[in-house]
Amino acid sequence: MIRYFDNAASSWPKPPSVAEIMKSMMVECTANPGRGGHKMAVQASRVMFDTRKKLAKLFSIKNPNDIAFTQNTTMALNMAISGILRESDHVICTSIEHNSVHRPLEHLILQRKIEVSYLPAQQDGTIQLKQYEQTFRNNTKLVIINHSSNLLGSIMPVAEMAKIAKLKGAFVLIDAAQTAGMIPIDVNQINADMLAFPGHKGLLGPQGTGGLYIHPNLELEPLITGGTGSKSEDKYQPNVRPDRYEAGTQNTVGIAGLGEGVKFVLNETVERIQAKKNKQMIRLMEQLSTIEGLRILGPEIGIPRTGLVSFLLKNIDSSELAFILDQTFNIAVRAGYHCTPLAHQVAGTMEGGAVRASIGYFTTDEEVDALADALKDIAKHYT
Ligand SMILES: Cc1ncc(COP(=O)(O)O)c(C=O)c1O
Incomplete structure (x- = not known):
């Protein structure tokens, strides 16, 4: 073994109910959610919304439609980083980021001439809050907080860091790849404007699932545009959530599995x-x-x-x-x-x-x- x-x-492994619902979805319901009004399409939409609701409960998010499904944390982080940053914006993150933050930022340094400060972390993963506070500039648009390092296991003081960022007028993006489902997260309590999370780690769902919470007052440029099943006559991506951030056919079977994973986590606490x-x-x-x-x-x-x-x-x-x-x-x-x-x-x-x-x-x-x-x-x- x-x-x-x-x-x-x-x-x-995953809780058995994850595979069970995925199998039954494959056999009984592989229609496109959000497209078409027939019974099976409605059932697929219902399953998606059900998972969204459970995630909203887990992270204390008021409106489940403020969560966009993604394939993984990487896609959620790209959606957030690329969606918010414009030419000459300044970003603060730490010197222990995962490549899924590091590479999109380096890419935008080349593509959009953004500026990035990598706040030094110590070998035990800690940072100095005073030094962090001094890193802000007039053009600091975003702070990215690695909730927990996937090498060191250290935990960042997210609430304190976000509080400072808010006082300085910056948005806060939290990379919860190593904490979602493992450390309690309340997006309001920690002042998160965005929370990127995987479905396939602590939430016990299948690979190919994840998501991004986007604060209702924050508008991001969508990472991809295309069919949403809504406002099809409009040539622009609709503003309505979650459609704005979910172009193309979604991973309904995976999201159903994720729903069972989150249910398990909610029951266990x-x-x-x-x-x-x-x-x-x-x-x-x-x-x-x-x-x-x-x-x-x-x-x-x-x-x-x-x-x-x-x-x-x-x-x-x-x-x-x-x-x-x-x-x-x-x-x-x-x-x-x-x-x-x-x-x-x-x-x-x-x-x-x-x-x-x-x-x-x-x-x-x-x-x-x-x-x-x-x-x-x-x-x-x-x-
Ligand atoms: C801290 C951190 N951020 C981002 C990621 C990327 O996650 P995903 O594999 O869901 O894209 C990982 C993956 O291990 C991670 O540990």
């Missing part, structure tokens, strides 16, 4: 999920910290972090370590740069990367102990 520790990339993960992370990190030659990245044991830990083992390359864990112990982890060379630069791990183990809702204590035992065993041979 595989022991899966790659939940930060995509969670596995994010608070309980977070508490369970915290306990297991401490269990894992306490064991890892006894291994000679093993360096743990990110916050110390006991400091809040999400359900992942990255590490290096002396005298062994991270890809080789991941390979041995997979081939000899049937343990799935992720090695390399985790699409975040920025964070690896901060961690000082650009040479060879690191190994990341990430737990999920279904991870058991026995699996955690098996990972720690496997690493102890490997360490004996290399250190």
Whole structure:
């Protein structure tokens, strides 16, 4: 049996109801939502709205139509970044961003001559709020907050950062790729103008799902334009939400699956999920910290972090370590740069990367102990 520790990339397994509803949708209802008034099309629209409603409840969003479905977090982040930034705008983000923020920003530096300040983060993922405050300029349009680093597991003080951004008149975009469904998020409480989230990680839905919350007072240029099934006679993209941001046929089957994932999370409650993960992370990190030659990245044991830990083992390359864990112990982890060379630069791990183990809702204590035992065993041979 595989022991899966790659939940930060995509969670596995999913609650059985996710696959069940996806199968029944495939068999019974693959009509286009929002197009056509026949019964099956209406049923498809209903399923989409139902998932939107559940997501709205999870993030305390008043109007479910302020959520646009996307294929993943990357698309949501691109939609937000490209939709709001204009020539000469200034953006603040951190020096530990994922490539799905870093690359769109670098692209717009070339394409729209935007300016970007990468606020330095420390090796434990913390930033200095004073320094952050001093980074604002007259033309600062947007602050992007990486809610949790996918390499370090550290958690950003989103509410404080957003509060400062609001005082300075900037919009706030939160990258919740590593926190949605794992840390409680209330968009009003944290002053989020936009929240980009995946369906396939902590929300326990299938790949190919995600979304972007857009504050009702904020208008974005759509990333793509095209058919929406509404106002078809108009040559311009309709203003009505969510259609404005959802051109083309949607992933109805995937979104139905996401709805079941979110339902599961709502029933369990994010608070309980977070508490369970915290306990297991401490269990894992306490064991890892006894291994000679093993360096743990990110916050110390006991400091809040999400359900992942990255590490290096002396005298062994991270890809080789991941390979041995997979081939000899049937343990799935992720090695390399985790699409975040920025964070690896901060961690000082650009040479060879690191190994990341990430737990999920279904991870058991026995699996955690098996990972720690496997690493102890490997360490004996290399250190
Ligand atoms: C912090 C962070 N942002 C963005 C992404 C991109 O997410 P997605 O794979 O849903 O596009 C990831 C993926 O791991 C991530 O960890």
